[in-house]
Amino acid sequence: MTQLKGWREIPIGGMILAAGSAVEYRTGGWRAFRPVFGETACIHCMQCWLFCPDSSILVDVENENMTGFDLAYCKGCGICASVCPVNAKVMRETGEALKRDDSRLCIRMVEEGKFKEQGDEQIRSTDWR
Amino acid sequence: MSKFEALTGDNAVAMAMRQINPDVVAAYPITPQTETVEFFAEYVADGLVDTEFVCVESEHSAMSACVGASAAGARVMTATSANGLALMWEIVYIAASLRCPIVMSVVNRALSGPINIHCDHSDVMGMRDSGWIILFSESGQEAYDNTIQAVRIAEHPDVLLPVAVCQDGFITSHAMERVEVYDDSDVKAFVGAYGPRWPLLDLEHPKTYGPLDFYDYYYEHKRQQVEAMEHAQGVILEMAEEFNRKFNRDYGLFEPYRLEDAEVAVIAANSTAGTAKVVVDALRAEGLKVGLLKPRVFRPFPAQELVDALRHLKAVAVMDRSISFGAMDNAGPLYLELVAALAAHSVHMPVADYVYGLGGRDIRPGEVERVFRQTLEMAETGQAARRVTYLGVRE
Amino acid sequence: MSTRELTEIRWHGRGGQGVVTAGKLLAETALGSGQYFQAFPDFGPERMGAPIRAYTRLSAKPITIHSQIENPDVVLVLDPTLLGSVPVAEGLREDGILLVNTPMGPQAVRQITSFHTGKVCTVDASHIAIDELGREITNTPMLGAFARATGLFDMEALIKQVRAWFGSKVTSGVVEANIRALRRAAEEVVEG
Numbered sequence: 188m189t190q191l192k193g194w195r196e197i198p199i200g201g202m203i204l205a206a207g208s209a210v211e212y213r214t215g216g217w218r219a220f221r222p223v224f225g226e227t228a229c230i231h232c233m234q235c236w237l238f239c240p241d242s243s244i245l246v247d248v249e250n251e252n253m254t255g256f257d258l259a260y261c262k263g264c265g266i267c268a269s270v271c272p273v274n275a276k277v278m279r280e281t282g283e284a285l286k287r288d289d290s291r292l293c294i295r296m297v298e299e300g301k302f303k304e305q306g307d308e309q310i311r312s313t314d315w316r
Numbered sequence: 317m318s319k320f321e322a323l324t325g326d327n328a329v330a331m332a333m334r335q336i337n338p339d340v341v342a343a344y345p346i347t348p349q350t351e352t353v354e355f356f357a358e359y360v361a362d363g364l365v366d367t368e369f370v371c372v373e374s375e376h377s378a379m380s381a382c383v384g385a386s387a388a389g390a391r392v393m394t395a396t397s398a399n400g401l402a403l404m405w406e407i408v409y410i411a412a413s414l415r416c417p418i419v420m421s422v423v424n425r426a427l428s429g430p431i432n433i434h435c436d437h438s439d440v441m442g443m444r445d446s447g448w449i450i451l452f453s454e455s456g457q458e459a460y461d462n463t464i465q466a467v468r469i470a471e472h473p474d475v476l477l478p479v480a481v482c483q484d485g486f487i488t489s490h491a492m493e494r495v496e497v498y499d500d501s502d503v504k505a506f507v508g509a510y511g512p513r514w515p516l517l518d519l520e521h522p523k524t525y526g527p528l529d530f531y532d533y534y535y536e537h538k539r540q541q542v543e544a545m546e547h548a549q550g551v552i553l554e555m556a557e558e559f560n561r562k563f564n565r566d567y568g569l570f571e572p573y574r575l576e577d578a579e580v581a582v583i584a585a586n587s588t589a590g591t592a593k594v595v596v597d598a599l600r601a602e603g604l605k606v607g608l609l610k611p612r613v614f615r616p617f618p619a620q621e622l623v624d625a626l627r628h629l630k631a632v633a634v635m636d637r638s639i640s641f642g643a644m645d646n647a648g649p650l651y652l653e654l655v656a657a658l659a660a661h662s663v664h665m666p667v668a669d670y671v672y673g674l675g676g677r678d679i680r681p682g683e684v685e686r687v688f689r690q691t692l693e694m695a696e697t698g699q700a701a702r703r704v705t706y707l708g709v710r711e
Numbered sequence: 712m713s714t715r716e717l718t719e720i721r722w723h724g725r726g727g728q729g730v731v732t733a734g735k736l737l738a739e740t741a742l743g744s745g746q747y748f749q750a751f752p753d754f755g756p757e758r759m760g761a762p763i764r765a766y767t768r769l770s771a772k773p774i775t776i777h778s779q780i781e782n783p784d785v786v787l788v789l790d791p792t793l794l795g796s797v798p799v800a801e802g803l804r805e806d807g808i809l810l811v812n813t814p815m816g817p818q819a820v821r822q823i824t825s826f827h828t829g830k831v832c833t834v835d836a837s838h839i840a841i842d843e844l845g846r847e848i849t850n851t852p853m854l855g856a857f858a859r860a861t862g863l864f865d866m867e868a869l870i871k872q873v874r875a876w877f878g879s880k881v882t883s884g885v886v887e888a889n890i891r892a893l894r895r896a897a898e899e900v901v902e903g
Contacts, residue, residue, distance in 0.1 A: 194536035199476065199544075200415035201529055201537050202514055206522030322735065322742045322750070454775070487777050491751035492738045590775035678779045 214241065218263035220287065220296040222256050228273055228293040229253055235267035235294065268294040318502075318563070323495040325456035325488035329395065329421045329481070330355035331495075332463035334365055335503035338419075339390035339510070342370035342381035346400040347433045348485035349423040353395060375400040379407035379418075386416035387525040389515020391467070394418065397485055398425035398439040405442070411478045412447030413541060414525055417470030417510075418478040419463065420448075424586065424637075425485040426675045434676020435485040437585070437637040440614075441649045447541050449479040449548050450615040452585040454571075457495050459483040461565055462612075464498075467507045468555045474547040484587040486676065498563055506562055545616045552613055569618040571610040572625055574600060578607030580691040581626065583650065584635040585611045588672070588679055592635075595684045606688050611650070619657035626658075630695035631666045633687050635707075637673045645704045647671070668700035672707040683707055718863065719780045720767040723799050724789035724849075727759040733789070733850035734765040737857075740864055740872040747774050762790075762797050769863065785861055788812060789849045791837065800826035810860050810900070812836040812849050817903025832860040834900040836892075843892040844885070851889040852896035859897040866897060 198204050231253050236244035243257040244267065256267075265287065268274055273293035278285055287296040323331065330352045333341070341360075343353045360369045368385075372378045375396050386392045396404065401422060411418050422440050426432040440450060449469060453459040459481060466479040483489055514523055529537060549569070556567040573593055575581055584592045589610035599606045609625060626632055636648020643652055651669035658665065670687050673679045687707070694700050720737075724730035731752045738750035746769055753764040766780045782802045791813040793799060800809055807829040811820050817831040836852040843852075851873060858864040870890055877886045 191532055192536075194539040194543075197533070197536060197540075198514075199537075199540045200413060200525070201527055201533075202415075203524040203527055204514065204521070208524070320742060322738045322748070484777070486751070491749050491777075492735055493749050493774070494742055494747050587777035590777045594776045680778045680781065681776065 213259050214262050215259045218299050220263040221299050223297050224294045234270045238266050238270045265296045268296050318496050318498040321497050322492050324490050324492050325459050325483045326351035328456040328460040328495050332460045334359045335500050336507050337365045338393040340368045340385035340392045342372050342378045343394045344375045344378045346397050348489045349395045349397045375404040379404035382418050383411050383416050388517045389512040391510040392418045395421035397423045398427050401439045409446045415476040419466040420480050422480045422482045423485045423489045424482050432675040435487050436674045440482050441638045451481050453483040454589045456488050456493050465555045465559050472551045475544050475551050477544050487587045548616050569613045569621050573608040575607035579605040580631045580695050581607040581629050582633045583609045592684050595681050623661040631691050633668050633691040636671045647704045666694045666699045669704045670707045677708050718769040719783045720785040721783040722765040722787045723793050726761045726763050729848050729850035730765045734767045737767050740869050794823050800824040832900050832902045834896045836896050839892050839895050843888045852892040855893035855897035856900040859900050
């Protein structure tokens, strides 16, 4: 728990005099569900990356591949699973509304408690600054 | 070399704005501020200024654009009145709390309803807790002078607060009077260049304005605003001194008129002070020891200095051009703040409030004379016959 | 003419007749001659044709009073149709001057306005305006009559100001027509 600063020690007017400071706020701890994806099923359309509100879809830019989820920040909102067109195709083919953690889906949302490791180590480098 | 021109108060403020040549003006027209914006728009169209003039669709947008521009690092000015000011209310608070040194002309007009386009002070009184520095002006000349000084006050590194320069709607804003207009280069030299410390457009030093505060930091940010207000008074006096040296016009926190040897005094702001001066002279000619105190700086309220200036008097009457509905005795705000100041500084004297001129109702010398005479009576009896009088209302 | 330090003037006219301009022109003339002044309109919503009032204060000393003018020293009526419908002489000081644009004479004006003291001057400024300017904009001829009737301004100072006011906004023909109208009204104004 960081020590809270007095009024003389902070910039005036609530200004934040640094760039990208949101990186320091690790929101991964908010997660109740963790996304898991099927690498063979994934078509690398990047819709999940486009819609993720926390910029937590990891991509391999060179090979234009989606590679996973940044668990330091992923809040488990499930938007990636909602927009995934492979998920939509699977549901259309089965004719059912599948449960979020159904193994036939490309991106599944699995209860966080089911994972043994914490899964919040910072995967992404912050050297982009 | 300065020259004298026949200018309305609105025109005088526009003139100051032209000479200041701000980076951005975002404004929406509203009577009786309209002429200021019209004149300034002409200057923009004629290429007399470099200002980026942003035509917005409401006052809320006007102040929002001003805050954005100011945060970006621009020197920003605007103008409004009454309901225009009311419409921008949330952003007015934000301008102060984000420490944007915006200078705004507030041409005082009554707040609706019913709709009234004429002068009273209800508009500016609605922003008295907003964190803005507030200056009153008796005439177009004072509005012009205050606008020029406001830029330096706002931008001072120990202050960094927005400043509202008031003048009475129609009474001075639309009255043509003899105004001394200083040389363009002298005004330019006085205001100098704006050196914003944390402009958003400085990409070498990225930053964010306007983030979320929880209960862990909001209070501290407010405490910083208090600090700025505390510094503001000294800065205002410093700028007034510099202004006086350059332009030979002496301004302070307020103007005492024949006050030093007075027995009673009236406190009146803006144009009414001018009318009151005529009455003071007439009563003095009768041998009555009366004086006037004309407030100039309303925020930060110079309590100690006011108390010291009034201490020797036997009685004081405050003239308020607005009502604080539901406040003690439904009095006006100037009265309420003055009695608080006297009480806090343990100075006991009878004080009465005279609410007048609401919605532009004319205040005549005869009525001001009555206020003085009643105050003299109050000095005799040692107490106000009535704490609040609504002067000029038809019963 | 009152010998008080402050001269208060009220103008009556209709919206669109240049009443406010006349007040401002007078203010500019005062500025040029080193006097202090205030010029302000009545603050109602104005539309073309509506009766309006404007006010001017003149003084050799700085003017700080800001209330409305209750008892003018001079009243000017720019539109003859206002006589009888608007109480133009209301509040006019006993020793005041009433100057009216009308083909009628001063005695007739006194009858209508019930102003039986002071000085009443009349001039048919409308006729002069139509003759010289082709339009019934009576402010410049009225200013000429005003200068003559009150002696408050030097005619030449006034004319100089009128020229400066128009500047290059209108053709020199129009400017000269206005000056002619001004001089003519000064000649033709009668007192009674």
